[in-house]
Amino acid sequence: MIEDKVRLEFMGDQALLLRLPEDVSIETGEALDRLLSLRAALLREFEGVRGIEDIIIGYRSVAVYARFEDVAPEDLLARARRAIQGSGGAPVASTRPGAVVTLPVVYGGSFGPDLDEVAERAGLSPQDVIRLHQEAVYRVAMVGFSPGFAYLIGLPEPLRVPRRETPRSRVEQGSVGIAGFQTGVYSFATPGGWQIIGRTPVALFDVRRSSPSLLAPGDEVRFEAVTEEEYHGGFGAYT
Structure with a gap:
C-alpha cells in the first residue's frame, strides 16, 4: 500500500513533512488525489489540537505547520501516522469542494x-x-x-x-x-x-x-x- 511508503521528516522546528514515494505520478493526478485524501485525514486528526497553524499540499508532499512549543513533535508524529492509515477512504475532490x-x-x-x-x-x-x-x-x-x-x-x-x-x-x-x-x-x-x-x-x-x-x-x-x-x-x- 502507498500509505505504508509515506515518508515523514521534520522541516526544522516549523513543520512535519509527509512525502509520497517517487513512483506516485504527479502528471496523471495520482499524487494530487492521494494528497487531498491525506490532507483531509490530517485535518480530522488534528482538529482542535493547539499549535497547528496550517496543512499545505505540495507537488508530492503535504506539510503540517505547527508551533512546537504548543504541540510536541512526538505527538505530531503519532497523529500523522494515524492519519496516514486513515487516509484511504473516499476520494476528496478539492481543498474547497466544488470549486x-x-x-x-x-x-x-x-x-x-x-x-x-x-x-x-x-x-x-x-x-x-x-x-x-x-x-x-x-x-x-x-x-x-x-x-x-x-x-x-x-x-x-x-x-x-x-x-x-x-x-x-x-x-x-x-x-x-x-x-x-x-x-x-x-x-x-x-x-x-x-x-x-x-x-x-x-x-x-x-x-x-x-x-x-x-x-x-x-x-x-x-x-x-x-x-x-x-x-x-x-x-x-x-x-
Missing part, C-alpha cells in the same frame, strides 16, 4: 508572445493551440513559486513543449504559460521561463479577498478565449 474557475484569456500577440513558437514546436496552427488549451479541464496540483501561482495539470499532450532556453527577466502579471505537462498563470510580474501564450485580467492573488489565493489544490480550471476589447472592458463576472 470550478473559468479564466478569460487573450491568446497571442503581445499578450502571448510565444504562441507561434509553441505552435511550430507542436506541429500545429496557432488556432489549434488555442483550441486545445481552452478545451481541456485542468486541476490545481499545488500553489507556490509566488503567492497565488497555481501549477495546473491536464495539459493536452500535443502542447507539452519545454521551457524557454533563456528565461525572461520579467513576465507580466496574468500571463498564461505552459511548460512540460503543466500550464499556469503568473500571479505577479516576475522572472519566468515558461512559454507565454496569453494573458488574463483576473487577479490570482488579492489580499482583500477572504481567501487571497483565487485557486487552491484540487480546484478545476478552464480557460476561455476572449478579445482584447473584452480584456480591457473589465470582467465583473470573473473578478
Whole structure:
C-alpha cells in the first residue's frame, strides 16, 4: 500500500513533512488525489489540537505547520501516522469542494508572445493551440513559486513543449504559460521561463479577498478565449 511508503521528516522546528514515494505520478493526478485524501485525514486528526497553524499540499508532499512549543513533535508524529492509515477512504475532490474557475484569456500577440513558437514546436496552427488549451479541464496540483501561482495539470499532450532556453527577466502579471505537462498563470510580474501564450485580467492573488489565493489544490480550471476589447472592458463576472 502507498500509505505504508509515506515518508515523514521534520522541516526544522516549523513543520512535519509527509512525502509520497517517487513512483506516485504527479502528471496523471495520482499524487494530487492521494494528497487531498491525506490532507483531509490530517485535518480530522488534528482538529482542535493547539499549535497547528496550517496543512499545505505540495507537488508530492503535504506539510503540517505547527508551533512546537504548543504541540510536541512526538505527538505530531503519532497523529500523522494515524492519519496516514486513515487516509484511504473516499476520494476528496478539492481543498474547497466544488470549486470550478473559468479564466478569460487573450491568446497571442503581445499578450502571448510565444504562441507561434509553441505552435511550430507542436506541429500545429496557432488556432489549434488555442483550441486545445481552452478545451481541456485542468486541476490545481499545488500553489507556490509566488503567492497565488497555481501549477495546473491536464495539459493536452500535443502542447507539452519545454521551457524557454533563456528565461525572461520579467513576465507580466496574468500571463498564461505552459511548460512540460503543466500550464499556469503568473500571479505577479516576475522572472519566468515558461512559454507565454496569453494573458488574463483576473487577479490570482488579492489580499482583500477572504481567501487571497483565487485557486487552491484540487480546484478545476478552464480557460476561455476572449478579445482584447473584452480584456480591457473589465470582467465583473470573473473578478
